[in-house]
Amino acid sequence: MTSTTWRRWSWPVLLAYACVAVLLAYALFPVLWMVSTALKPTPEIRTAEPTFVPSRPTFEHFGLVLGQSNFLTYVRNSLLVATTVTAATLVVSTLAGYAFSRFGRLPGISLAGVAMVLGQMVPGVLLVVPLYITMNNLGLLDSLWSLILTYTTFSVPLSTLMLKGFFDQVPTEVEEAAQLDGCPPSQVVWRIVLPLAVPGLMTTALYAFVQSWNEFLFGYTFISQDDRRTLTPGLADFIGLWTVDWGALMAAASLAVLPVTLAYLYLQRYLISGIATGATKG
Amino acid sequence: MGIQIARPARAAPALRLPRPLARHGFVYLFVLPSVLLLLGFTVWPLLRTFWLSVQDVNLVRPGSEFVGLANFRTQLADQTLFWPAVWHSLVWTVGSVGGEYLLGLGAAVLLNQPLRGRGLFRMLVLIPWTVPIVIAAMTWRWILQPEYGIGNVLLVRAGLLAEPVYWLGDLSTALGATIFVNVWRSFPFYTITLLAALQAVPKELLEAAAIDGASAWERFWRITLPHLKGVSLALIVLHVVWTFNNVEFIWLLTEGGPLHASETLATLVYRMAFRTFEISEAAALSVMMIVLLLLVGGGYAVLGRRREERRTT
Amino acid sequence: MDRTPSAITDILRGAASRRRFLGRAGAALAAPAVLAPVAGRATAAAGRGQETVELEYWWPVAANNADYANMVAVLDAFQAQNPNIRVNAQTVSFEQLENRVTVAAQGGNLPDVVWSLPETIPTYQRMGILADLTEQWDAWEEKDALYEQTVAGITFDDRILGGVPHYLGIRAYQYHADQFAEAGVEAPPETWDDLVAAGLKLKEAGIPGFGFCGQSVRQPQEVIVYFWQNDLDIAVPTGDGTFRNTWTDNPEELARATEVFQFYYDLMHTHGIVPREAASWGYTELDTNLAQATIASAVDGPWMVGYEDENPETMADIAFAPIPYKRTPATFLEVAYQVTFADSPHPAEAWEFLRFVAGREAQAMAAYVNxxxxxxxxxxxxxxxxxxxxxxxxxxxxxxxxxxxxQHMIDAFQGVLLEQSTPEQAATALSEQVNAALEEQGQA
Known part of the structure; x- marks a missing residue:
């Protein structure tokens, strides 16, 4: 299925575009509904005969979200948390992932891997109270650090295993040579392995970022002060006792999705470039 | 599962340099930070869960005492909630992870083709995963609503449905509908991860195989897929664990209803811990969930090892 | 390894907040040291001669809510009269309030005052976290002005525990007058039988006449009313703080309980007045369908006024009546309380605040007058x-x-509505389950 076998607009190409269309319809339908709702004037939002396209588009809900709510404060806090978690996760997982990939047979290392998966098995619901108590003892409640520590812990296992998978794909010959030349292990990882695993690193980073960006349960449990609140718990501002401000909620959600998608658009060059392929010799 | 992790994939044999252990000290240093985080933030909750599971703590009743395995026995004897929830958990987990992986892989392969505008397509496909779960659930609940949901309206208008269906409110469709929504939300992550992994599949191999006359399907099956094995395993193993433990989506979509038709073990735990305050029963249920996961994982690891042994002999 | 930590510390020190994108956010974002833990939330001595006490207060009012300004006005009035007390109000949404309080209680970190819904009060009392306010209450001159039903919710064995009521949400029968006129129904129904008769006329005109919640937190609040109207309760006090569901003790009571289930079943299945989907409706679905006139009537609360913006045309003909009854007229009072806890380090100040909110001055302000x-x-x-x-x-x-x-109430009714059990089976099972739950909770 390489490009050379395809002629322009031959039937497989058309089929591929058709598949893409179906895929995008599935993926984007609710999102478009979200954006369309955000753009509708209030009397048009919840009707018995819904229409997809707003008849009189308005930005009033976006104005409300940006002007009369704490939305921007929440965005700032979420950005701080998510970027810190991403950086910490990358460092911790790269080291561990490399160790698992290359030295998985050393005594104790495999045990750590098992522990990592085990640690994921406690249902999040049951972690809330003990972690709340821990954070209280550490004096970290109402501090973004409580979220940073928690989210990093949650994203490290998958990131580590994923990076191990990516490192497994990187051939070992170059490293062996470097190691025989007396290059220290940290340098081997930094100079040789990491550049070859850039797509994996970027995926991991994106994962850690989105997980912390969207997390809800711990975000609302650990933080009570409005000026420290993160985005997803903050969205609850638009949900009343028995009523929901749908227009504002959907406007806020549309805005919340933007940074991540734009970041991905930018990161794609690292994700898709053929860095890894050049060095690989089957 | 853990055993799988310990064994490097065959694509990249571990460095087997005959060296004294002392020279590998750095390896332990590399693993240390992640182990510390785990110890600090998941081991004590785990131990606390085990301890609570043999007490009879109920927040709305003062005092508690050691009751041994009574909580486990109560659950195992419960035919109305527990056993159906076990079954729903399995369907929910297998259905979600299976659907996510197949759709994620399909989308990754599709978006790896040299299509015009694929950069944009890749970004658009990612979006469902970036929508906060609360919002995604509320939006889907609205779309799937029978009286005023756009999904039903469009399906009826297009003639695909004779009359609106209450997807999330009907005994027979509720669990399927939550799986459908969960797949929608999670598959993009599989797609971008597998897309990244596809970049490392050696093009030379594929081209050589093409010259040798291997069909596209054969090339995918023999060359591409084996290269994705490590990443796929990590994705699947951890998503199985998470999906099995996931509460938010089901809770926000159906609260486990109607009449517990979409109740999983995880939503039961949530109900007990936060609604009915039966803390010890929730803990006992969690311990059983962990055991169930370990059984599945252990079984899988044993099977995997046997197959490998058969191959090598 | 040595680079990244410094980058992280930079961000954490606030370097990120200087970036252009964030700069646009303006003053709201300029709060320094967002990452630092709140230093000693208990007291904040401002050093102005008199010590200022800070009350940590959780309320469900957010800056974008319609009544935010009215609510803040109440706080401001309190501050003006009590310059030594600062109320630090933090928004916690309704859905999260109970969770937050129970988690904070387990972590020993409760706020001083929390805005609470009525069904949470007995839970907090059972958890043993409520403050005993009996003395202050007895000394309070204005206490007799409060409706007695609102005081009942905080009275436990003649002691006042937890807090004071501060507003009422009352349920009424709400109907679309135009639809009723169209179907030839002249007056709103007064009894269950009237409701069925009106529903059948509406059905002839092609309009589903009535709706209710099959699940969600609203469901128990709806069905309890019909038990009350049939001279029953879900549990009756048996002295010393214990309760019991008595339906199965007495065939006559069981018959009346069965009637309530039968009423629900008949509305949906025998008469076809309530849409079948209602078996799985939550409160959002019920309210939206009433607002859109997909159903002609429902038992609902004053918050429906919020739907006048969303559905101005279909909400124009909304009218009100007492809830149709069987033996005794009854409705559900959703009493919101301001609650303080035994652990609060500022009991005197917390009481000041509670008393103020339930006082005549605050209750006459725009936030509460309605x-x-x-x-x-x-x-x-x-x-x-x-x-x-x-x-x-x-x-x-x-x-x-x-x-x-x-949960048992939801299950019992859903079982009947989804035709998985008969009304009598459901009534018997619910009675037994309620007693088992009371037993387990130490309230039997």
């Missing part, structure tokens, strides 16, 4: 009078921890 808990505060209006008129028949939850019991 839904006051005091008989000496009156207001009129389309969305006020029909509801406040029902206070005399209003009732509140019995003082039992409701977590398990409300």
């Amino acid at each position: 839904r006051s808990v005091r008989s000496d505060v009156e207001a009129e209006g389309k969305w006020t009078t029909p509801f406040m008129d029902l206070v005399p028949q209003g009732r509140a939850w019995p003082q039992i921890a409701l977590g398990q019991i409300s």
